[in-house]
Amino acid sequence: MTNRFAVVLAAGQGTRMKSKLYKVLHQVCGKAMVEHVIDQVETAGVDKVVTVVGHGADSVKEILDVRSEYVLQEEQLGTGHAVLQAVDVLGKEVGTTLVICGDTPLLTAETLSSLLAYHEQHDAKATVLTAHADNPFGYGRVIRNTEKHVKKIVEQKDASTEEASVQEINTGTYVFDNQFLFEALSLVKNDNVQGEYYLPDVIEILKNKNEIVMAYQMENMDEALGVNDRIALAEAANTMKKRINKKHMQNGVTILDPANTYIEADVIIGSDTIVEPNVMIKGKTIIGEECMIGSSSVICDSKIGNGVRVTSSHIEQSEMVDGSNIGPNSHIRPNSIIGENVHIGNYVEVKNSTIAKDTRVGHLTYIGDADLGENINVGCGTVFVNYDGKNKHRTSVGDNSFIGCNVNLVAPVNVANNAFLAAGSTITKNVPEGAMGIARSRQENKDGYWKKLPPSQN
Template sequence: MTQRYAVVLAAGQGSRMKSKLYKVLHPVAGKPMVGHVIEQVEATGASKIVTIVGFGAEKVKDYLGDRTNYAVQEEQLGTGHAVIQAETHLKNKDGITLVICGDTPLLSAETLNNLFDYHQKKGAKATILTAHAQDPTGYGRVIRNEENYVEKIVEQKDANDTEKLVQEVNTGTYCFDNKLLFETLSQVGNENSQGEYYLPDVIEILKNQNEIVDAYIMTSENEGMGVNDRVALAEASRLMRRRINTMHMQNGVTLIDPMTTYIDSDVTIGSDTIIEPNVTLKGKTIIGEDCFVGAHSEIVNGTIGDGVRVTNSSIKDSVMEKDSNIGPYSHLRPNSHIGESVHIGNFVEIKNATIGKTSKVGHLTYVGDADLGENINIGCGTIFVNYDGKNKFRTTVGNNVFIGCNANLIAPLTIEENVYIAAGSTITKDVPTQAMAIARARQENKLEYYNKLPH
C-alpha cells in the first residue's frame, strides 16, 4: 500500500477570533478544532503526521502530545512557507501527503480517504479537495479550462471579476506526491498582494510542468468550512452537534428535541436511552442502555449504568451504577460513586463519597467525604460535616443504618452497621454496631411562660 503522510497547518494566530486562546484550540463539541482534525487524519492510516505550529506552539504541543511530529513556522509567510517547514520530516519519502488546515474540524475520515483514493486512482501529482459553495466569498476559486481540467487556484484577494463568479472553491485541503511537493515548493514565489508564499501556487507550477492535477469535489459544502471567527465557530459547532446527534439517534437513542440537546464528540450512549430537551453531555461521558436523562440535566465525564434515571440534575466526574436514580435538583460533585439501585432524591449534594446499593438519600442532604454501605436510609436535612476550616475528614457508615432527619455527623467518624441515629442528633463519637445514638438536649417545657410576656 502507498504510504500516507499528513501535514496539519496550525501556525496561524487567528486574530479574527479576538481571543487569548490559540485559534485551533477553540473547542467544537467539546474538543479543540485541531483535535478533531488529528483524529480524522489518524483514521486514514497516515504513518507520519507533522503539525506546523507557530504562535501558541507549546499549548498545541501540550494538547496533542506525541500523536504528531512538529515543525515551527517562526514567521507567518503563507501556507506554502508553512508546509515547507515539514521538509526535514518528509523530504525524499515515497508516498502521498495530505495537507490539511487545523481549523477545519468538520472534515471526516471518510472524505479524506476518498480524497486519497481518488488521487491515487487518477495518478495525479496533486489533487485539490473542492466544494460547490452557494456563497464563495472569501474562498480561493478553482479555475478550470475548456476541457474542465484544473488550471489554477486564485485567492479571493487576487481574483478578477470573472474569477470571483466561480462557485467551485478550494477547501484548503490537498493530496500531493510527497517528493514532488517539496521539490516544487522551492519554486513558489511571493509576487502577490500579500507578499506570501501560497501553497496553491504549487498547482500552477505542476500544471506548467505537464503533471496531472485533479480535483475531488466532496458532496457536502459545509464539511470543508474553515473557522476564522466566532461566528464560524458557532456554525461549526452547530453542524458538528447535528452530526453527533444524528449518529446517536441512528444508533437507537431517543432525543426528544435534537436542536436543544448538546452532546460532545466523545460521549457514548446506549440504545433505548431517552434524552429530554436542554440536556448537556460533556467530555467522555458514558451512558448505558434504557436510561432516562431529564430536561436541563448536565453530565460531565460521568459514567452512567443501564436503567439509570437522571432528573434535572448535575453530575461531574462521577459514577452511577445500574438502576439508580437522582433528582430533581441534585448534584454529584467529583469522585462520587452511586451504587446499584440507590435513590438520590431532590436537593441532595454528594462529593467524594461512595454510597452502597439500595441505600436512600431522600432530600435536602449533604454527603461529603464519606463511605456508606448498603441499605442505608438518610433522613431529610442530614449533613456530613467534613470540614473544620482547614482540613477535610471522612465518615464511614456501615450497612443497614437508619439516620434520622436533621442529623449532623461530625467527621472523622465511624458508624458501624445496624445502627440508628436519632433525628436532630449531632454525632461526634463513633457509634458501635446494634446501638442507637441520641445526641440532643433534653426537652424542657416552661409552663405558663406565655402569660409572663407583655401582650
C-alpha cells in the same frame, strides 16, 4: 500500499477571534478544533502526522501530545512557508502527503479517505479538495480544462466574469506527491502584496511542468468551513452538534428535541435511552441503555449504567450504577460512586463518596468524604461534616443503618452495621453495631412563658 503523511497547519494566531486563546484550541463540541482534525486524519489512515505550530506552540503540543510530530514556523509567512517547515521531517519520504488546516473541524475521515484514494488512483502529483458553493463569492475558484484536470485556481479578486461564475471552490485542503511537493515549495516566490509564500502556487508550478493536477469535489459543502472568527465558530459548533445528535439517534437513542440538546463529541450513549430537552452531556461520558436523562440535566466525564434515571441534576466525574436514580435538583460532585438501585432525591449533594446498593438519600442532604453501606436510610437534612477548617476527614456508615432527620455526623466517625442515629443528633463518636446514637439536649418546657412576653408580642 502507498505511505501516507499529513501536514496540519496550526501556526496562525487567529487575530479575528479576538481571543487570548490560540485559534486552533477553541473548542467545538468539547474538543479543540485541531483535535477534531487529528481525529479524522488518523481515522483516514495516515501513517505520520506533522503539525506546524507557531503562536501557542506549547499549548498545542500539550493537547496533541505524541499523536503528532511538530515543526515550528517562527514567522507566519504564508501557507507555502508553513508547509516548507516540515521539510526536515518529510522531505526525503516517498508517498502521499495531505495538507490540511487545523481550523477545519468539520472535515470527516470519509471525505479525507476518498480524497486520498482519488489522488492515488489517478496517479496525480496534486489533488485539490473542492466543493460546490451556491454562493462562491470570496472563495478561490477551481478552473478545470477539457480533461477535467485542474487548469488553475483563481482568487476572487483576480477572477474574470466567466471565472467568477464558476461554483466549484477551493477548500484549502490538498493532497500531493510528497517529493514533488517539497521540490515545488522550494520554487515558490513571495512577489505578492502580502510578501508571503502561498501553497496554491505549487499547483501552478506543477501545471507548468505538465504534471497532472486533479480536483476531488466533496458532497457536503458544510465540511469546508474554516473557522476564522466567533461567528464561524458558532456555525461549526451548530453543524457538529447536529451531526453528533444524528449519529446517536441512528444508533437507537431517543433525543426529544435535537435542536436544544448538547452532546459533545466523545460521548457514548446506549440504545433505548431517552434524552429530554436542554440536556448537556460533556467530556468522555458513557451512558448505558434504557436510561432517562431528564430536562436541564448536566453530565460531565461520568459513567452512567443501565436503567438509570437522572432528573434535572448535575453529575461530574462520577459513576451511577445500574438502576440508580437522582433528582430533581441534586448534584453529584467528582469521585463519587452511586451504587445499584440507590435513590438520591431532590436537593442532595454528594462529593468524593461511595454509596452502596439499595441505600436511600431522600432530600436536602450533604454527603462528603463518606462511605455508606447497603440498605441505609438517610433522613432529610443530614449533613456529613467533613471539614474541620484545615483538613478533610472521612465518615463510614455500615449496612442497614438508619439515620434520622437533621443529623450531623462530625468526621472522622464510624457508624457500624444496623445502627440507629436519632433525629437531631450531632454524632462525634463511633457508634457500635446495633446501637442507637443520640446526642441532643433533653427537651424542657417553660410553663406560662407566653404571659411573660410584652403586650406587643402577645
